[in-house]
Amino acid sequence: MITAEGLTKRYGAKTAVDGLDFTVRPGRVTGFLGPNGAGKSTTMRMIVGLDRATEGRVAVNGKPYAQHRAPLHEVGALLDAKAVHTGRTAENHLRAMAATHGIGERRVREVIELTGLESVARKRVGGFSLGMGQRLGIAAAMLGDPATLILDEPVNGLDPEGVLWVRQFVRHLASEGRTIFLSSHLMSEMALTADHLIVLGKGRIITDAPVADVIAGETRSRVRVRTPRASELADLLAGPDVSVMRSEAGVLEVTGIEASGIGDLAAEHAVPIHELTPQSASLEEAYMALTADAVEYRTEAVR
Numbered sequence: 001m002i003t004a005e006g007l008t009k010r011y012g013a014k015t016a017v018d019g020l021d022f023t024v025r026p027g028r029v030t031g032f033l034g035p036n037g038a039g040k041s042t043t044m045r046m047i048v049g050l051d052r053a054t055e056g057r058v059a060v061n062g063k064p065y066a067q068h069r070a071p072l073h074e075v076g077a078l079l080d081a082k083a084v085h086t087g088r089t090a091e092n093h094l095r096a097m098a099a100t101h102g103i104g105e106r107r108v109r110e111v112i113e114l115t116g117l118e119s120v121a122r123k124r125v126g127g128f129s130l131g132m133g134q135r136l137g138i139a140a141a142m143l144g145d146p147a148t149l150i151l152d153e154p155v156n157g158l159d160p161e162g163v164l165w166v167r168q169f170v171r172h173l174a175s176e177g178r179t180i181f182l183s184s185h186l187m188s189e190m191a192l193t194a195d196h197l198i199v200l201g202k203g204r205i206i207t208d209a210p211v212a213d214v215i216a217g218e219t220r221s222r223v224r225v226r227t228p229r230a231s232e233l234a235d236l237l238a239g240p241d242v243s244v245m246r247s248e249a250g251v252l253e254v255t256g257i258e259a260s261g262i263g264d265l266a267a268e269h270a271v272p273i274h275e276l277t278p279q280s281a282s283l284e285e286a287y288m289a290l291t292a293d294a295v296e297y298r299t300e301a302v303r
Contacts, residue, residue, distance in 0.1 A: 001026055001179050002047060002148060006056030009042050016042045018203040019056065024181045026147070029174045031194030031211070032183040033287060035295045038200040040183050041079070044152055047181075048077050060148055072101045072144030078137035078151045086126030090117055090136050093125060097143055111139040116165070130157030138166070148179040155189060167193045187284035191215075199287070201294025215286045223259045225252040226275035233271050237262065253279075 002024035009017040017039040024030045034040050045051040047058050049065040057064065060075045068074045084093055094108045112121050115135040120128065125136065134157055141149060151170070155163045170193060174180045184190050190197075190211075197214050199206045207214055227233050230252055234244045242256035254262060259278050266273050 001062075002058065002060055002150075002181060004043075004047075004056065004058040007043065007046060007053055007058050008055040009039070009046060009051060010054045016203055017046070017053075020200075020203075020205055022198055022205060022208055024148075024179055024198075025196075026179040027174060027177050028195040029170055029180040029182055029193055031190045031197045032181060032200075033187075033190065033197060034200035034206075035291050037202075038291075038294065039203040040200055041152060043200070044077070044079055044150055044181075044183070047150060048075065048079070050079070070101050070144070072097070072103070072146065074144075074146055075148040075150060076141030076144060076146040077149075078134070078141045078154055080152075081130070081133040081137040081156075084125045084133070084136065087124060089122050089124055090128075090139075091121040093136065094139060094143060097140055101144055103143060107143065107145070111142050114142065115139040131159060131162055134158055135162070138169075146178075148181070149173060150181045152183045153185070154182065155184060155186060163189060187282070187287055191283040199290055201291050206290050206294065211283065214290070215281050215283055217286070221255065221258065221281065222279040223254045223257070223262055224275060224277045224279055225254055225262055225273065226250055227252070227266070227271060227273050229271050232269075233262075233266060236265055236269055236271070251275075 004020050004022050007017055007020040008015070020043065032040055042051060046053050047060060047065065060068070065071055065075065091108065091112065094111065098104070098108050112118060115138050117132070117135055117139060120132055125133070128136065134154060138151070138154060141151065149170070155166050158166065167189065170180050170182060182194065194211055196210050198208050225233065228250060230246065230250050234246070234252055237244050237254060237257065239256070242254065245253040247253050259276050263273060263276055
């Protein structure tokens with residue numbers, strides 16, 4: 001379990017993390033989301049003692065990270081896959097880490113096999129692809145068989161097979177009762193992986209809730225409508241609480257009214273309907289709505 005109380009980090013006049021209170025509980029995958037600059041990486045670094053909090057406290061399994069006598073057995077972390085001596089082999093890197101905690105060769109071999117590194121275990125890390133570097137980082141995080149796992153962008157650079165493996169892996173670990181704290185910018189993957197979400201914006205918590213509640217609370221139902229008289233139907237549907245967008249010729253994307261209401265209105269005015277399909281709300285839409293006022297670094301929309 002990870003618990004934060006009033007967790008704050010300032011760099012001079014800049015407040016990167018501002019009074020966070022949250023609990024990451026065992027037995028579920030907790031996703032950690034937020035725009036660039038929201039304070040996610042700083043928060044993760046404070047959890048494992050790489051940055052010192054200006055105010056507040058954070059504990060892992062009841063203690064600050066630095067107070068654990070054997071921290072690799074308590075929490076495994078992947079914060080920067082490139083933070084490895086490039087002249088070492090993957091195997092030697094893991095052996096060096098294992099030696100700090102008296103972890104034997106058998107466990108080193110186990111995490112190499114677990115993460116699919118057998119074919120490159122004796123190759124120098126400097127020649128690794130981004131994906132292989134990520135796998136090595138996960139192997140290092142699992143070395144002490146910890147109860148808590150913190151992973152910052154673990155699927156970055158992985159191919160589809162690797163992404164699927166990470167998803168299944170962390171969900172399996174959560175099913176064993178471990179605490180999983182996972183950040184990612186891939187909303188579609190987070191929707192499939194996480195049970196619970198903590199979303200930051202400008203250093204503060206925007207929401208702390210189950211994934212389903214986040215999606216339901218920030219999105220409205222949308223209906224895809226295909227009709228040869230799209231303009232006429234759009235005029236009929238117009239209203240203060242209804243939004244109608246034309247995604248392609250003859251197709252409307254309608255929010256604010258249920259499919260049955262659209263069908264009834266079309267029938268009343270003899271407008272033929274060729275498709276009437278309710279669309280599932282997405283985590284990406286909910287996330288964009290939640291963080292709309294918290295994005296510090298914006299890009300211009302493509303026209």
